[in-house]
Amino acid sequence: MGFKWFKSFMVAALSLFLVSSAQSVFAQHEEHAEGAATEEKFNPGEAILHHIADAHEWHFFSFKKEDGTEFHGTIPLPVLLYSPQRGFSAFMSSVFHHGTEVYNGYKLEHDKVVAVDANGNADESVKVYDFSITKNILQMIIALIVLVWLMITMAGKYKTGQGVTSAPKGLQNAIEPIITFIRDDVAKPNLGPKYQKYLPYLLTIFFFILINALFSMLPGAANVTGNIAFTAILGIIAFLVIMFNTNGHYWQHIFWFPGVPLPVKLLMIPVEIMGIFTKPFALIIRLFANMTAGHIVILSFISLIFIFTEMSKTAGVAFTPVSIAFAVFIYLIEILVAFIQAYIFANLTAVFIGEAIGDHHFEEDVVSHH
Template sequence: MGFKWFKSFMVAALGLFLVSSVQVVAAQEDAHADTTAKEEKFNPGEAILHHIADSHEFHFFTLKNDDGTQTHGALPLPVFLYSPQRGFSAFMSSNFHHGEEAYNGYKLEHDKVVAVDASGNPDESVKVYDFSITKNVAQMLIALVILVWLMTSMAKKYKSGQGVTSAPKGLQNAIEPVITFVRDDIAKPNLGPKYQKFLPYLLTIFFFILINAILGMFPGSANVTGNIAFTAVLGLIAFIVIIFNTNGHYWQHIFWFPGVPLPVKILMIPVELMGVFTKPFALIVRLFANMTAGHIVILSFISLIFIFSEMSKVAGVAFTPVSIAFAVFIYLIEILVAFIQAYIFANLTAIFIGEAIGDHHFEEDVQPHH
């Protein structure tokens, strides 16, 4: 019963996503129309980048009215700006009217706030520092609230005895196998007896990435896990955890690898030292690339409808069900990818930490058996 509900929910969410995509594309074509009311050709690259980029509002749809005006379905977000020349400013992004108007000396240019003069032209002499709560930040805060609520509610249930003296129930029954999986298949094999020290960290990054990835599947939501700044911070935290838990054996294998000839040692030093930084970099790029690619593929299939429509209305209508079918397939695959990427990031982090805290004496003492 639960699976049927989840399946129906995902189909409904995808349908809303497709409708909102069509409306946004139509809005972009209207916005770029020239004075003769002749619309420019559909730009799939611009439309796709607009969807996956950060923004000062959650945009869901745009409707064109009979009088030529547009009605936008969007959720505005707070804008916080500081300028050495103009001081601090705080207002809602709705004052920009979706980038069509300037407000308080500022305007949105390609989802970036710039200072403008009295005529509405960009004023490069005014420096602007943007501390706004964009949709990436807002969605990340929502994911944080969900994560804290999820973990604290689970802890309260275990503290009360549910799941300890009795069988787990409800949400606890669904989350417990995931926690057990992270403990038994990620932490223990890679960290050995020290796994308990790092298990809270591994559980946090696993669920934080998973929650953000799933939230990013909803129509109009932000692609947080596909933002390089988000993955860079996770990678930086992993790097700090790894470095602060290293020991002498780890650095000995970096700067003076035992058991190899001297010329090889000299050659290996820069390679091993570079590996210290490439490991967290691989975490950053892997998560960013995989999550961004999924969104781009889905939007690419949707864009094919408009590309074929410009060639021929018949071709556009004929290709629509094919495009939607492929988009739905990739959409469902993306749900699986969300779990896989959370697992890979947590597992690789555990492996790198395990290498840092491991005792390498056994490598030198073990003799090959003949």
């Protein structure tokens, strides 16, 4: 019964995602088509980047009314700005009217708030620090609430004895194998007897990445895991956790690798120092690139419909089933990628922490014997 419900949910989510994506791309297409004669044709790259970028409002759909005006289905979000020249400002993004209006000396240009002068032109002499609650931030807050609710609910069930004296049920039955997998296949092999100290952190980053990645597959959702700022913060946190748990053996292997000839040691020092920073950097780029690529591929297939339509309406109609079929396939792959990327980030983090806290006496003995 639960599996049938899950399948129905995924079919509905997939359908809404494709409709929402197509609507977004189509809206971009219409904006270009209604421009002046010198206006460029539909630009799929611009439409795709606009769809996956962060924004100061949560846009779901757009359509034209009978009087020719456009209706935008959006949720306005709080705009919080600080300028050394103008002070602090707080208002809702709806006052910008989707970038067409100036408010309080600020204007929204390409989803970025800029200061303007009395004539409405950008004033570069005014520095603006944007602390707004954007679409990505709001979705992260929602994901955090879901994560906390999920874990507190499961903890409450264990306290009552469900899953301890009796078999787990419902959502607990689905989450428990994942927790056990992270414990037995990620934490224990890489961290040894100290795994319990770092298991809460590994579980947190795994589920936080997974929930945000799955949310991004829903129609109109933000592409949080495909935002470089999001992955950068996760990478920086991992870097700090690694650095604060290093020991003397770790730094000895960085600056004076045992059992290696002196000339090689001198060559290895800069390489090892660079490796300290490239490890978290690899975590950042891997998650960002993989999650962004999936959305771009899906939207690219949908964009092909409009590209072929500009060439010939018959070609556009004929290619539509092919485009949708490929988009559905990539969508299903993206669900798998969400789990894989969450696992890889948690596993590599455990590997790097294990290197920092590990006892290298055994390695030194092996090297000395050789």
